[in-house]
Amino acid sequence: MHTAAPLAIRPLRSGFGAQILDVDLASADSETLQGVVQTFNLHGAILLRGQNMDPAALVSFASQFGEPEEHTVKKHTMAGFPEIYMLTNRKVDGKPVGSHNDGVGWHTDFSYKEEPVMCTMLYAVSVPEEGGDTLLADMCAAYAALPPDEQERLAAMTVHHSYQYFATTRKYNRRELTEAERAAHPDVFHPLIRTHPANGRKALWPSTGTVRGIVGMDPAEALPLIERLVEFGTQEQFVYRHRWQVGDILVWDNRCTLHTGTLFDDTRYVREMHRLWVKGDRPF
Numbered sequence: 001m002h003t004a005a006p007l008a009i010r011p012l013r014s015g016f017g018a019q020i021l022d023v024d025l026a027s028a029d030s031e032t033l034q035g036v037v038q039t040f041n042l043h044g045a046i047l048l049r050g051q052n053m054d055p056a057a058l059v060s061f062a063s064q065f066g067e068p069e070e071h072t073v074k075k076h077t078m079a080g081f082p083e084i085y086m087l088t089n090r091k092v093d094g095k096p097v098g099s100h101n102d103g104v105g106w107h108t109d110f111s112y113k114e115e116p117v118m119c120t121m122l123y124a125v126s127v128p129e130e131g132g133d134t135l136l137a138d139m140c141a142a143y144a145a146l147p148p149d150e151q152e153r154l155a156a157m158t159v160h161h162s163y164q165y166f167a168t169t170r171k172y173n174r175r176e177l178t179e180a181e182r183a184a185h186p187d188v189f190h191p192l193i194r195t196h197p198a199n200g201r202k203a204l205w206p207s208t209g210t211v212r213g214i215v216g217m218d219p220a221e222a223l224p225l226i227e228r229l230v231e232f233g234t235q236e237q238f239v240y241r242h243r244w245q246v247g248d249i250l251v252w253d254n255r256c257t258l259h260t261g262t263l264f265d266d267t268r269y270v271r272e273m274h275r276l277w278v279k280g281d282r283p284f
């Protein structure tokens with residue numbers, strides 16, 4: 001039986017993430033693509049550089065990981081490709097064609113859903129010369145660095161997430177929800193310590209933005225605790241900073257990471273990223 005050669009990889013940072021070298025996704029065979037998915041499952045994030053992916057190829061690649069997730073806000077999805085969301089400050093005829101300054105602040109995607117997305121994929125089409133980085137925090141390493149009694153104390157806690165709270169309190173793109181949006185996004189509750197279903201590793205799994213509190217705890221105590229934990233888990237020693245190049249594809253596992261975007265000078269540069277999500281399951 002033919003066995004594929006293992007993929008050449010190098011870590012994004014010590015103990016976290018993998019850059020996959022020498023793979024052209026648009027022409028890769030299915031065995032190679034399986035290897036890419038396996039690498040993702042083992043390392044928490046993967047990077048492939050120099051890719052040339054049209055929208056259909058992006059959707060097809062995302063489908064290797066599972067079923068693409070639809071986006072909550074439909075306004076900025078790509079025409080003909082509802083699975084692809086436009087993150088950009090580019091305008092056409094004076095109108096924004098995507099969301100700008102989305103995802104600034106440490107979080108995990110879709111935390112306000114019963115089944116948050118498993119992974120997030122970004123493809124760089126146009127990047128600023130400086131700024132607009134994406135930071136990934138390895139929350140398994142953060143969990144492992146906690147004292148055992150603290151691990152145990154936190155494992156008993158459940159985090160209260162709310163889309164309504166997020167939409168009405170965030171720094172950018174703040175707005176009131178419609179009745180229909182409120183009905184479509186009831187509050188959800190997730191464990192503070194999450195177990196990875198594929199490899200059993202535990203991750204510290206707070207977030208910001210959607211977090212209203214911790215079940216059974218005074219919000220005046222819970223929110224500062226969440227803040228401290230996010231601060232702890234996103235210390236430099238746990239963080240990979242990705243500086244984008246055109247043609248980069250970065251995929252991260254939301255079950256064991258937090259991420260944030262960073263701002264850039266949008267009067268000087270145009271940034272355009274295509275974002276895809278893959279469905280996840282219920283955290284435990």
Ligand SMILES: [Fe+2]
Nearest residue numbers: 103107108109
């Ligand atoms: Fe995000």
